[in-house]
Structures are given as C-alpha cells and as structure tokens.
Amino acid sequence: MPPVDVRATVISNVRLSRDYNVLTIAAPEVGALTEPGQFVMLKTTDASDPMLRRPFSVFEVLRDDLGTVRAISILNKRAGRTTGLIYGLEAGDPVWCLGPLGLPFNPPSSGAAWMVAGGVGLAPFATLAEALVALQVPTTLFYGARTADELYYLEFFDRLGVTLVLTTEDGGAGVQGRVTGPLEESLKGLGGPNLVTIYACGPEPMLAAVARLAERYGQPSEVSMERTMGCGLGGCYSCVVPVKHADGETRYVRSCIGGPVFDGATVVWE
C-alpha cells in the first residue's frame, strides 16, 4: 500500500519520564494501513530548521469502540533535536506524519514467538504482540532497560497474555544485567532448532548479540535496525545496512525499503 502524508493533530502527550513519552496523534489514515514493524517519518514544523523528518515505529494503533482506527501513538525517547521537540508537544499541535513505511515483521515460522526489546526498542512490539496473540501464538517479551522506572507498558503486555521476562542494569526489577542473559538461558532450555521465532529491536550491539545467539541455537530471528534516515522511501541511500546476499556477496541494502526488519542471519554486524 502506498504511504500517505497527514498533517495530524496531537491528541495527547503522556510524559512517562524525563526522557520518554507517548505521543498520540490523529493519523487514522496511517494507522489503518500499518502492519507491525512498520514505521512513520515525523516532523514537528513546516519550517526548514529542523528540516528532515525522523523515523519512528508505530507504537499503538488506537481504535474506538466500533473498531475504527482513530489514532496512532509513538513511544518517543529524547535523543536530539526532533525527539526533544516531540517530547515537548502539546495537545493541538500539528505533526506531519508520513507512513506507513518499510517492511513489517513476518509471521512466525515456528510455534512460539519471543520478542526482545532494549529500551525504546519496545516500540514495535505493542502491535506485534497484538497480532501474535490474535494468531494464538504463545508469545514472550524479553525486555531490558536501565532501571525499573524505564520499563513501560508492562500491564499492556500482561493483559494480552504475553509472558514477561524483565531485566534492568541496576537490578531494580527482574534479572540484573542485559536482556541477552535470560534470553540465552531460555535458548539453552529449548529442545531443538526452529522452535521459536525471535524478534528483536534495540541498540545495535544488542541486536548483534541476539542474532548471534539465535543462530547459535538454531532459531530464526528478525531484527529491526536503526539507521539515520533521510527520506524513508528509498530515495537517498542514507540508511544502508550491510547484508549478505544469496550469492555470498555483502551489499548495502536501504533499510527503509529493504528493512527496517531484516533476517538476523543475513546482517553483517560491524
């Protein structure tokens, strides 16, 4: 489906912490088309400073009681200029929203699904979890953050029936350490290859570790890669990821149209 561009209005902006917020915008045209793992390109001004849009996973697709899509939300983490502006938005402010873009996650090729999220990498998993649950796939979320305060939306996943495995760097909640720790434990406990499909989103070192673990234990993995993106549509070649192709060659693939979701086994980690 071709993407659409909407001058959406902010419905609400819930600040979860000093850095995280959930921005809900009236972009039903985008939400109605979105599949889990896809993203939008956002801009908070029509002036030319800042000029380029920034990519964000669609966090929630929000429906009214009749099931009609009314809005989408974004789980935003302040990292720089536009994410800072998004953090500061108020209800009624305009946001330019282009999407949905990119390749979504693929349905699991095996009986169970494990989602692995690091920090703001939680973003694509709300919609994916809903889709998996609708498919009646047993779903686990491995979710790591720095501190207990930065573990968000636990109730949401809990209510869906997703099994939660939490980690924090300071041990304030769940297992102390990185999310890859409990993931590896669980992988060890599996009876054989191709039993779970692993979906991962988070910082690149985490994605590399997850992809390697998945390979070592013979499970398929899909990773959502973060890249600086100029256009989101394949026009600028800014967002490339080195991918090993079937012919054995490594080539740069534009992650906005050849991703952001990649088969973890094909990404060449740097």
Place this chain on the structure above:
Amino acid sequence: MPPVDVRATVISNVRLSRDYNVLTIAAPEVGALTEPGQFVMLKTTDASDPMLRRPFSVFEVLRDDLGTVRAISILNKRAGRTTGLIYGLEAGDPVWCLGPLGLPFNPPSSGAAWMVAGGVGLAPFATLAEALVALQVPTTLFYGARTADELYYLEFFDRLGVTLVLTTEDGGAGVQGRVTGPLEESLKGLGGPNLVTIYACGPEPMLAAVARLAERYGQPSEVSMERTMGCGLGGCYSCVVPVKHADGETRYVRSCIGGPVFDGATVVWE
C-alpha cells in the same frame, strides 16, 4: 535604559480580523521600561528558520489593579512569515522579546497633539495617547483604514477623551478617502504655526504626505518610520533613513537607534 531580552509567554491572542490580532505577552520587564513610540524585536521560535527578529511597536503596557506592569501587547498585522506566525500563536506559546528599543516620541512642543494613524500604524498611539492625556494635552486621533471593520480600539481612545477623526477608503465609516484629507482640512482651520504637534505612523507615502502638510502649515511633526530591521540595536546598518543634517548634507541614519521616530521635516522622502 539598556534593553532586556525575555522569553515571554503568550497570555492571550485576540484575532480582530483575518489579518489583525492583538497579542498579549508576559514581558513586564520590557513594559516597565517602555516609552511611547519605542519598539520591541520579536521572534516566535529559537530555531533558525525564520531566524531574524521582527520589529513591533509596543501597543499597550498592561498593569494590574495596583499599577504594576504585568504584560505588553502588540497590534499585529499579517504581512509575511513572522507576522503570520504571530497571528497563529496560542496562549502558553513562547515569544522572544527584546526591548524597549529606539527613540520614543518627544512631548509636544505646542498646546495640542494630533496623532495620525494609517492601518496598523495605530500601534504606537495607544501608549502615546495615555501619556498625552496624563499631561492634559488636548489630543486628536486621525485614523484611516481600508474599511470600517479595520478601525480598531475606537472605544479605548474615546474613553481616554481623545477626539476621533476617522476615514475609510470605502466610506464605510467616517470620511471617505485618505486620512490626509481631514488632516489638511483641520490644518487649514488652524490660526497659525506651531499650534499643534503632529505624530504620524503608517505607510511611507502617508508619512511623507503628513510631513509635507505639517511643513506647509508650519506645524512640527514626528514620524515613525518603518524599515526592514536586522538587529534593532545599531549593529547591522540595514534600517537606514536618509536624513538632512544640520550641515545641509543628507546622510543615512539607522532608524533603530536614530529613530524610528524622526522629525518629519528632516526626512528626505524618496
């Protein structure tokens, strides 16, 4: 007094018409220092597009019941980018306000004061009228606009005891035609030179006409000139007005520090 720079918050924005609005901002530090005829340099964003501030007369200095300055207002007319942004501001939005700047009007050198306003040129006369009334100077406002709808704040001046002489281009209120018509009539009716001080603000052709009429009828005039201004402080030399000096030479004078109020008899009209 040195100017101050305030990141002020919009208190209210009253849209008077499709093009005019009165913006009230919490910049008491600026208001407390302002004299009639002075201006502020405003900016609606701290991004670099648009980058430069724009000059605006201080329209009202607003005080609470105890007389303490709480805010200033701006009479804004949409002309381009920043004036368009100012028209669209909402309560709570930030505005960067530098001022007060420039030379104020001088007290009248004669027994009566005539203020001549064209369109948004009304802006400096609300504070001037208050000052003149406080000095018990009999004050008249000659005020011209395109249509009756675009004659604003009549009640304000009326309440102060200012005599109003109105003109509209379409004849919808007051005398049909330009404001210089009734002005000339009144000048003709004066008994001699130096009986009234004429203050004028509006489009340059109007200012030129007023200054010439004042000269012809031997009355002193002060005109507030509009120029493209880069800095408002004498730094950039963008805002110059050709002024005949005492030595007979015409030199460019920076209107932000040598104006915006000039002796109408010294300006060299182009």
Place this chain on the structure above:
Amino acid sequence: MTALDMSVRIGSLVMPNPLMAASGCFGYGLEYEDVVDLSTLGGVVSKGLFLAERQGHKPERIAETPSGMLNAIGLQGIGVHRFISEKLPLLRERKARTIVNICGTTLDEYVEVARILSDAEGVDALEINISCPNIKEGGIQFGCSLDGTFSVVSAIRKVTTLPVIPKLTPNVTSPASFARAAEDAGADAISLVNTFLAMAIDVEQRKPKLSNVVGGLSGPAIRPIAVRMVWECRQEVKIPIVGMGGIMDHRDVLEFMIAGANAVQVGTANFVDPFIWAKLLDGLTDYMQRHQITRLADLVGALDTTSPAKAHA
C-alpha cells in the same frame, strides 16, 4: 482561460513542465511510483551511474545542518548495465522521461557509459556528473578545470545524439566560465548546482559526522547562492539552464526561472515531502493565472534589476 503552457525543450527532450527530480534524491525513480505518477514530472534524473556497480561509503552518510543536509553517499549504484536491464524498461512503461546522471573515474569511462546508454532504448538525455564532491575519483577533477570540462563534454558529444547536460559544481570561483566551456564543447544545456563541499563535526566526540569527513551541502540553505550562480550563467550562455539548490515550494521554482533557469530540479525537498510534485504544479498554475502568464517560458531570466522589490508593499 487559455491553456497554460509549461513546456520546456532541451534538444530532443521535450518536457511538459520544468519540474525534474534531482539525481541521487529520487532513487531510480521507481521507488516513488507509489507516491507520484512519474509521467507527470518533467523528467526523472537517475542516481549517478558508473560503468560498474559500486557500494558507496560507510554510514554515516548524511547529517542534518541548519536548513540543509550533508551527504556523502559515495555514489552507491547498480552500474549502467543493471540499470538498463532492470530499471529502464519499467521507467519506459511508466512513461517517465528519463535523464541518466553519468559518472566516470576517467574520460574513457564517461565516454563508455554515454555510448552504452545511447544505444539503450528509453534514455531521453544524459546529465554529466562532473561535480560530485564526495568521491575523489568522481569526476570533480574534470568539473574543477575548464579544460577538463571542455574535454569530457566534447568527447561525450561525439558519441551520442542524446541531449548532453553537464552538471556543474558550485565549488569554483566562477561557475559562469564553466558554463561557457560546456556550451563551447557542444552541451545542449547545463545543470547547476551540485552540492557545496562542506562538513560537520560532533563536538562531544570530536569526530566528523560523516564517515567520509566531508560531504555535499544541499537544501534551502544553499538556495541564495545557487540562484546567484544561475543568474551569472544566464548572462554568459544561451543554452538552457537547469537550475537547482534548495527548491522547497513553487515560489522557489519561480525564483530560479526568473533568475534564468529554463527548468529546475528538486532534490532534498523530495525527502521532506515526497508528495511535493502536485503542490509545485498547483502553485505554478495559480501563479500563471494570477499573473496572466500563458507561457511559463516567458519568465525565464525575467528579473527586473532596475529597482529592488518593495519590502512593505
């Protein structure tokens, strides 16, 4: 109201309107077929092509700057052969007027690429990229020397009947002298500007923001310089000028045309708003109607320098 004529002719290339997608900012065109009917554009300029496939630079490849962006993509591309077999047939199907941006590391490579494309069906013109600031072997040695410019253009001129449009660099003292060299060498038109050599530094890390250290600046930041260069070139040459650099709306298109451009390209703006094309056409139509202009071409070089615009009209 009479029909509005926005057409532009560059040699055998006839475009219904002056709006072209700039090289490197529109993929191979097909990436955008979902968001815009390619046949409604004046023309689509392909990403720069060498003879062989290229991987380009490592990320980071772009960085945002005030009202602009830096890029050092390094001309990642599929090479001329794959372009002809994989992209050209589809572009023809979509009735896109296709201008191929060609690169070379040597004079021979330019000529070879031009020859191969001249034999392919569906190429409407060649834009000769002698101005990419991002790779050492990207032809910039030709683009920064008058002799080099003259020799590349005349060598290509000899092997093709397609319109030849050298694309000039702004990173020289006098782009107009390069315009003259291009015209003398038989160019059908010139394109300008390519990007400005520039850089940005992350001060916390004290490292360049781009892996290539330097890159090319594009976007509205450069527009006033680009317009000036178009205007200078307009005084120097008679051939059509394809102007670009920071066009964001129809007023910017008109600014380039009034300065002397016969057609324009839109690059960076397409990233910001891929649906820009219809808005540009609507804006031009509205302007022509308001000003009662029936041939847009009448605006080319129509700048009246006898007095400045009134600021507060």
Place this chain on the structure above:
Amino acid sequence: MTALDMSVRIGSLVMPNPLMAASGCFGYGLEYEDVVDLSTLGGVVSKGLFLAERQGHKPERIAETPSGMLNAIGLQGIGVHRFISEKLPLLRERKARTIVNICGTTLDEYVEVARILSDAEGVDALEINISCPNIKEGGIQFGCSLDGTFSVVSAIRKVTTLPVIPKLTPNVTSPASFARAAEDAGADAISLVNTFLAMAIDVEQRKPKLSNVVGGLSGPAIRPIAVRMVWECRQEVKIPIVGMGGIMDHRDVLEFMIAGANAVQVGTANFVDPFIWAKLLDGLTDYMQRHQITRLADLVGALDTTSPAKAHA
C-alpha cells in the same frame, strides 16, 4: 578545579577568550556597550572602514533566507579619521580590544588606512577586508587573485607592526591557496569566511530583494561550508585562523576550533541575540569542565578523522 585558560594570541594581540564580534555585525562596538561589557569579549572588530566616509547602498540592504540572511550594506561608514577621533577613545575607555576592519579601492588606499591606524592609539590589530562581495571597488579584486592577496598583505605588512589579519573570501575554488598566499606575505593570522555571494528574488514583483541585486549570505546556513574551509586552511598554514560563519551557540564555536580555528567571530547571531556573549562563555566553560580541558587552545584542530561520530550512541 584548575583555572580554565581560554586565551588566544595573534602576534601582539592577546585575547582572554576566542570570541570576537565580527565586522559589520557589531557597529563600532559602542552600540552594544549597554548590553555587553566590551572588555569581556576576546575582541571587537569594527565595521569596515575606508579612508573617507561612505553612504553605502540604498535600502533594501538585507533579506532573510532559510537559516541565513543576505546583506548588501555597501560599507556605509564614517571613514578612518572620524573613527579615530570619535570611536577609538571610547573603545579604549571600555577596555575593548579593537581590531579594525580596513577596506580600500586601491592598494594605496589600503596602505594609507593601515598607516593611519598604526599611528593611532588603541588599535590592537588590523583585519584586511579583501573579500566584501557587495561593492565592486571593495577589494574583492584583491581577494579573488592570489597575486592581489599577496601584494596587499605584503604592502600593509611593510607599514605596520600591528598584527595583520587578511580576511578571505569563500567565493573561490580553493581558500587554502589564499591562506598560503597570505601566510607567505607575512600575515599574522587569517580570518575566514566573509559572506557568500548570493541573491534572492521577490517572485511576485520579479525584482531582486536587495537594491544591489546581489549580496553576501551569512548565518547558520553557511556554517558547514565555512567549517570545511577552515579545516582545509588548517592543513595548509601554520598561522592562527580566525574562523566564522553561522556561529549560533558554543557548540558551533567548538566546531570551528576543532576544525582548526584558534579564535572565532560571531556576526549574524549577534543580531538574533545580542546577549549571546555570556551564553557562549558559559557554554565553553561547561564543555571544558565536562571534558576536563584546561587549555581551550588544545582543541584547535583536534578533529579525529579515523572514524565518524556514532550517530546513536
């Protein structure tokens, strides 16, 4: 914490910090004495001065562009004699380090102005403006020729012991070659960049926005190009570089220094925020403390090009 050392030395000119007010953007300095204590600035560069008084161009003299502005003031100024009698004594009183930006229409005029200023008390350095793009006789013929640059600088060198700082134009293919010519001619430092020749058109009126048609582009729009030029010059010469072009905050100051500038000038930003100076000093202090840098000069040219900055650290 040890005392932070931000000092910069250019020949006999010693500045407590690298922050200078750019020529033409700060009047004669005294216009700003109410908003900033002039002695706290590294230096104040005066508006460009000819021998005689000048009226400059008609308005419109400036126009805003995306993240930038055009100016064609035309060097309105009071001339060197009135400057010495009316401004210099007051600048001395305020303990401003005064750098005079000098202009000439001929080599002789440059030398004459330099000589007169060298005899005056209170001038700390001369910045030689051979790069004003806005007036035909403004020395740009010297600034766009290597020989011209060399001869102006060496002629002035002969008549003054004050630090001589030629200010280079960015409107050339290789500013670094001009930096070399300036160093060879005995310059104590170079300033760069002056503004980029540019223009803007009011499309409704089809007239230029500036009375002079073309003007100079300044502001953050040009910063990435200016930083690149400073970096190139840093590879070419050993003398101090005074970098400028679009500095808006302390990070931009650091960007120029890391690229190779020993000091910087702030022009356009001063229009946007005349209270910028204290903010810049605070920002530099904070940066030095966070990075445990005691001598700011250690950052000059400290760019690490072995790898790009991490985008998503």
